[in-house]
Amino acid sequence: MSSDQRSFGAPKGTRDLLPPESWRWEALARLAADVFSQAGYAPVETPIFEHTEVFSRGVGETSDVVTKQMYTFPDKGGRSLTLRPENTAPVVRAVLEHNLHRGPLPVKLYYFGPQFRQERPQKGRYRQFFQFGIEALGAPGPAVDAEVVEVGYRFLRAAGIEPVLKLNSIGHLADDCRIGYNRALVDYLRAHEGDLAEEDRGRIDTNPLRTFDSKEDRTVAVMSGAPLITEYLCADCKAHFDGVQELLSAVGVPFELEPRIVRGLDYYTRTAFEYLSGGLGSQNAVGGGGRYDGLASALGGDELPAIGFALGADRILLAADEGALAPGRGVEVYVVALGDEAAGRAFEIVTRLRAAGIGAELDHMGRGMKGQMKDADRSGARWAAIVGPEELAAGEVMLKNLTSGEQTRVSLDDLERRVRS
Numbered sequence: 135m136s137s138d139q140r141s142f143g144a145p146k147g148t149r150d151l152l153p154p155e156s157w158r159w160e161a162l163a164r165l166a167a168d169v170f171s172q173a174g175y176a177p178v179e180t181p182i183f184e185h186t187e188v189f190s191r192g193v194g195e196t197s198d199v200v201t202k203q204m205y206t207f208p209d210k211g212g213r214s215l216t217l218r219p220e221n222t223a224p225v226v227r228a229v230l231e232h233n234l235h236r237g238p239l240p241v242k243l244y245y246f247g248p249q250f251r252q253e254r255p256q257k258g259r260y261r262q263f264f265q266f267g268i269e270a271l272g273a274p275g276p277a278v279d280a281e282v283v284e285v286g287y288r289f290l291r292a293a294g295i296e297p298v299l300k301l302n303s304i305g306h307l308a309d310d311c312r313i314g315y316n317r318a319l320v321d322y323l324r325a326h327e328g329d330l331a332e333e334d335r336g337r338i339d340t341n342p343l344r345t346f347d348s349k350e351d352r353t354v355a356v357m358s359g360a361p362l363i364t365e366y367l368c369a370d371c372k373a374h375f376d377g378v379q380e381l382l383s384a385v386g387v388p389f390e391l392e393p394r395i396v397r398g399l400d401y402y403t404r405t406a407f408e409y410l411s412g413g414l415g416s417q418n419a420v421g422g423g424g425r426y427d428g429l430a431s432a433l434g435g436d437e438l439p440a441i442g443f444a445l446g447a448d449r450i451l452l453a454a455d456e457g458a459l460a461p462g463r464g465v466e467v468y469v470v471a472l473g474d475e476a477a478g479r480a481f482e483i484v485t486r487l488r489a490a491g492i493g494a495e496l497d498h499m500g501r502g503m504k505g506q507m508k509d510a511d512r513s514g515a516r517w518a519a520i521v522g523p524e525e526l527a528a529g530e531v532m533l534k535n536l537t538s539g540e541q542t543r544v545s546l547d548d549l550e551r552r553v554r555s
C-alpha cells in the first residue's frame with residue numbers, strides 16, 4: 135500500500151465491524167439488552183466525552199487509566215474534556231446530576247458503548263473498545279452484589295462463554311480493616327523493595343494495592359508472599375462477603391476465591407470480581423466489577439453504596455462460541471422479477487412485505503433470472519417470490535422454498551400468510 139492510501143486506514147487500535155461479524159455483534163447487543171432488562175435494569179446513555187475531572191476523581195489520579203491512557207483535549211472554550219475511558223463514573227455523575235438516587239432505590243441501569251484508552255494495541259486490546267455494564271446504586275446489602283455477579287455470569291454463558299469467576303472482598307476504609315491491611319502491605323513491600331520491578335517501587339507510596347496487578351515477573355514473585363486482604367477484613371465486611379458467597383452458591387454460580395484481585399482505589403469497597411475466559415491469550419479478562427461505595431462522594435455527591443461490572447464486548451466476541459450468537463432474522467423473502475413491468479411490481483410487493491414486518495429484498499442491479507436466484511441465496515432468504523409476465527397478469531407470484539426447492543403459485547393477497555406459516 136502506498137503511504138497515500140495508508141492515510142485512509144482506521145486509526146491505530148480501532149477497527150471496523152463488518153458483516154458477517156457485525157451480525158454477531160448485533161446479536162450480542164440484543165442478548166445483553168434482554169438479560170439485563172429481565173433483571174430490572176433500564177438502559178442509560180451518557181455522553182462520549184465528559185469533563186476530565188469526572189475521571190480524574192472518579193477513576194483515580196493514581197490509576198494507569200488516568201495517568202497514561204486518557205484521550206484528553208481542550209475544547210474551543212478552553213475546558214478540559216476527556217473521551218470516556220470507562221462508563222461507571224459517567225453513570226454515577228448522571229445519577230447524581232438528575233437526582234435519580236433521591237427516588238426509589240436501588241437505581242438499576244445498564245449501558246453499552248465505546249470506551250477509549252490509549253493502550254498498546256494487541257489481540258483483544260484496542261484503543262476504542264466497547265463495554266457492556268450494569269450498575270445498581272443505593273443498596274448496601276450482599277444480595278445486590280450476588281445479583282450483579284450472577285447477571286454477568288448468566289449473560290456470558292448465554293453468549294457462549296464458560297467464564298471462570300474470581301471473587302474477593304477488599305474491605306472498607308477503616309483501621310481495623312483495609313487501612314490496617316494497607317499498613318501491613320506497605321511494610322512488606324518496603325522490606326522487599328529491592329526485589330520489585332523498577333516501575334512498581336513508586337507504587338508503594340501512591341497505590342500499594344496495585345502492585346498485585348503488576349505483570350512484571352520480579353514483582354509477581356514478591357507478591358506471592360505478600361499479606362492478603364482477606365486475613366484483615368473486619369467482622370462486618372467478612373459477614374457481607376460470606377453473604378455474597380452463600381447467595382451465589384445457593385443459585386449455583388461457581389466461583390474461586392482470589393485474594394489478589396484488588397481495585398486499588400479508596401472508593402472501591404468490599405466485593406471485587408473478575409470473569410476470565412480461555413482462548414484469549416494474555417488478554418483473558420472478559421470483564422470485572424465491584425462495589426464502589428465511596429465513588430458518589432468522590433464525585434461531590436451524597437454517600438451512595440453501589441456495585442456494578444463492565445464486560446468487554448470485543449473480547450466476548452473473540453472468545454464466544456460461534457453458534458451461540460445467531461444473527462437476527464433479516465431477509466425472509468427475495469422477490470425475483472422477470473422483465474421491466476415485473477420489476478415495478480416487485481418493488482410494490484417488497485414494500486408491502488416490509489410494512490407487514492416481513493424482511494424482503496429485491497435486485498437493484500438488473501440481473502437476469504439466474505443472477506437473481508443466486509442473489510436470493512446470498513441474501514439468506516428462505517423464500518423466493520418469482521414474478522414473471524404470467525404471474526403478473528394473474529396477480530400471483532411463484533413462491534419457491536429455497537431450502538426444499540418446492541414451489542407453488544400463490545395469490546398476492548395470500549403471500550404474507552403463506553410466508554408466515
Ligand code: AMP
Pocket residue numbers: 220251253258259260261262263264265419420421422423444445446447448449
Ligand atoms: P476495566 O474497566 O479495565 O475493568 O475493564 C473491563 C473489561 O473491559 C475488561 O475485562 C476487558 O474485557 C475490557 N477491556 C478493557 N480495556 C480494553 C481494551 N483496551 N480493549 C478491549 N477490551 C478492553
